[in-house]
Amino acid sequence: MKILVVGSGGREHAIAWKLAQDSAQPQLFCAPGNAGTALVGSNLALSVTDIDGLTDWCKQEQPDLVVIGPEAPLCAGLTDALEAIDIPVFGPNKAAAELEGSKEFAKEIMDAAGVPTAAFASFTDVEEACAYVKERGAPIVIKADGLAAGKGVTVAESIEQAEAAIREALEENVFGEAGARVVIEDFLTGEEASILALIDGEEIVLLASSQDHKRIYEKDEGPNTGGMGAYSPASIVNEAVREKVIKEIYKPTLAELKRRGITYKGVLYAGLMIEHDQPSVVEFNCRFGDPETQAVLARWDGDMLPALQAVAAGTLHEDLVRWKPEPSACVVMVAGGYPGAYEKGHPIGNIEKAGEVIDTVVFQAGTAIKDDYVVTAGGRVLGITSLGEDLEDALSKAYIAVETISYQGAFYRNDIGHRELRRMKNGS
Numbered sequence: 001m002k003i004l005v006v007g008s009g010g011r012e013h014a015i016a017w018k019l020a021q022d023s024a025q026p027q028l029f030c031a032p033g034n035a036g037t038a039l040v041g042s043n044l045a046l047s048v049t050d051i052d053g054l055t056d057w058c059k060q061e062q063p064d065l066v067v068i069g070p071e072a073p074l075c076a077g078l079t080d081a082l083e084a085i086d087i088p089v090f091g092p093n094k095a096a097a098e099l100e101g102s103k104e105f106a107k108e109i110m111d112a113a114g115v116p117t118a119a120f121a122s123f124t125d126v127e128e129a130c131a132y133v134k135e136r137g138a139p140i141v142i143k144a145d146g147l148a149a150g151k152g153v154t155v156a157e158s159i160e161q162a163e164a165a166i167r168e169a170l171e172e173n174v175f176g177e178a179g180a181r182v183v184i185e186d187f188l189t190g191e192e193a194s195i196l197a198l199i200d201g202e203e204i205v206l207l208a209s210s211q212d213h214k215r216i217y218e219k220d221e222g223p224n225t226g227g228m229g230a231y232s233p234a235s236i237v238n239e240a241v242r243e244k245v246i247k248e249i250y251k252p253t254l255a256e257l258k259r260r261g262i263t264y265k266g267v268l269y270a271g272l273m274i275e276h277d278q279p280s281v282v283e284f285n286c287r288f289g290d291p292e293t294q295a296v297l298a299r300w301d302g303d304m305l306p307a308l309q310a311v312a313a314g315t316l317h318e319d320l321v322r323w324k325p326e327p328s329a330c331v332v333m334v335a336g337g338y339p340g341a342y343e344k345g346h347p348i349g350n351i352e353k354a355g356e357v358i359d360t361v362v363f364q365a366g367t368a369i370k371d372d373y374v375v376t377a378g379g380r381v382l383g384i385t386s387l388g389e390d391l392e393d394a395l396s397k398a399y400i401a402v403e404t405i406s407y408q409g410a411f412y413r414n415d416i417g418h419r420e421l422r423r424m425k426n427g428s
């Protein structure tokens, strides 16, 4: 059994780590991987968007499954290229990945399907966009239409800030082609949470809920990042919300895609805003979330491979997905300066020792091997993930491990899980 995981982040280390424990004992490859994936498989020197290189490798090696982590290769059509040579793939094709690749497309689908989401309009003209913002008022949200590595969204507190964001995208081309069109959305209030669902074209199986922490500083201050930590489950996603998520979000979205001749296979991530048990969609991603995946997969009970293969084969069943009752927490350690310019190449000490903390795994993200030593190689460096009897216990283990690790400029948030802890304290 041969499996290729495409990607190089903490999410891909978590996926590869989970697959490595599978009872089928697969031989794992990661393209291009990181120092963490090298511990559980072989890294290949192929970039995630090298569609030809990846396809050639698959033609040669005939893997039993390819699991695609990031959005860029999905939106570039890697699934389509591999399915054309009969390689089983976990991940949506190019047409389905447009749910993440174009925010306008995602909003149009939701609009047509009656999915709860913020009212919106999209523009390529600066003056028309500015007039719309004046009409709607602030706060208002300006989004680059295309893929902008998580940086294309401005939650504008004032009309002036909204106009500046519109000009940045449409006039100054800060996001290149991705910002040639902007989607302008009403501001939603509530609490955010992430839900992921496996979908095999028909069947929908929700995974455990989680909550990300997008801002760089404690108390959710400072600029947005790729994610500074997560925990699972997030109790804000209660049974009533889960039911609505299936009935009001996933089912109508998939039906509308189908009406347009698009079949969704893979994992569909819904970023939710929840208020009074009513979820609205903030964004769709066509992939596993990072760092949500680290927190969620730590709780996956038993083999994961049969579920991923069933998604690819169109034979998904809810019995293939089981959860450990223990909650999990993932604390992300980043490079000094992140999400702005940051340094690379600093040696990381005590990764192994940190992994010896009970119920704890150190998922590596922006790491590389240099002269037999693990060094920093990206903005988000590590995702330390622990299980616990309760969230407090999971967090205390994760932070013990975090404090064991050292590298120059290391930074992390000390308040991961703060909303849930407050909720637990208040008994609600």
Ligand code: AMP
Binding pocket: 118, 141, 143, 150, 153, 155, 185, 186, 187, 188, 189, 192, 214, 271, 282, 283
């Ligand atoms: P996105 O990349 O679309 O998830 O947006 C990034 C972040 O901006 C989200 O996680 C939210 O915190 C915030 N955001 C996006 N859209 C809205 C909205 N309509 N209302 C309030 N906040 C939003």
Ligand code: GLY
Binding pocket: 212, 226, 227, 285, 288, 289, 290, 291, 292
């Ligand atoms: N954690 C947010 C994302 O994966 O998009």
